[in-house]
Amino acid sequence: VRSFHPHHGMTSGGNIILVLLAVLLINVSAFTSPHQSSSISAGSLFAKQQKKQSAPAGRNLVIKQQLSDMIADMAAVGAGAVAGAISRYQLGNIATRIIAEDKRLSGLTGWHTAAINIFGSFILGSLAGTPTIDASTAKPDAKGISPRMRLMAGVGFCGSFTTFSTFSVDIVGMLNSGKFVRAITYATANNVGGIAAAFAGFNMAKRMIKK
Numbered sequence: 001v002r003s004f005h006p007h008h009g010m011t012s013g014g015n016i017i018l019v020l021l022a023v024l025l026i027n028v029s030a031f032t033s034p035h036q037s038s039s040i041s042a043g044s045l046f047a048k049q050q051k052k053q054s055a056p057a058g059r060n061l062v063i064k065q066q067l068s069d070m071i072a073d074m075a076a077v078g079a080g081a082v083a084g085a086i087s088r089y090q091l092g093n094i095a096t097r098i099i100a101e102d103k104r105l106s107g108l109t110g111w112h113t114a115a116i117n118i119f120g121s122f123i124l125g126s127l128a129g130t131p132t133i134d135a136s137t138a139k140p141d142a143k144g145i146s147p148r149m150r151l152m153a154g155v156g157f158c159g160s161f162t163t164f165s166t167f168s169v170d171i172v173g174m175l176n177s178g179k180f181v182r183a184i185t186y187a188t189a190n191n192v193g194g195i196a197a198a199f200a201g202f203n204m205a206k207r208m209i210k211k
Contacts, residue, residue, distance in 0.1 A: 099112075113187060
């Protein structure tokens with residue numbers, strides 16, 4: 001016959017109670033903590049999502065600004081090129097008509113191209129001697145031209161106003177006709193005259209800026 005020991009019964013019962021309390025505490029913590037952890041995780045996820053969204057938005061703004069600047073620059077160059085090409089065409093027509101009407105000027109046929117190239121070199125030299133300024137940061141009394149204006153006048157206007165290809169074809173035509181002296185004179189006038197005109201325009205612009 002097994003004897004009954006009260007201490008053993010109470011010990012096992014106390015253990016059972018402790019186990020039940022531990023299970024209850026675990027269930028309570030499991031019920032309450034997900035709300036807190038979910039709120040923390042939700043906040044961190046929202047912050048990460050905002051950061052991810054703001055980074056592409058910033059890059060998009062930069063790309064849009066660069067695209068806008070590129071289109072504006074191309075428009076400026078195009079406008080200057082149209083003006084320069086039309087100016088050269090009209091001056092060539094006027095010179096050709098004047099020479100055709102006066103036989104004494106027949107020796108100047110084709111020389112209007114040299115005159116246009118020399119004048120265009122003077123304009124480009126003047127632009128080279130003029131500083132570039134940023135209208136948003138420059139002082140009110142600053143002298144110069146904007147980068148876009150330089151593109152329009154230099155690359156656009158002077159690029160289409162002057163013509164090296166026509167000059168080259170004129171030289172070939174003179175050489176083919178046996179007019180060697182005239183070809184040499186014409187080439188010298190274009191090159192030396194163009195360099196001298198660019199030098200004069202550059203220095204003139206420098207002196208005007210210093211005043």
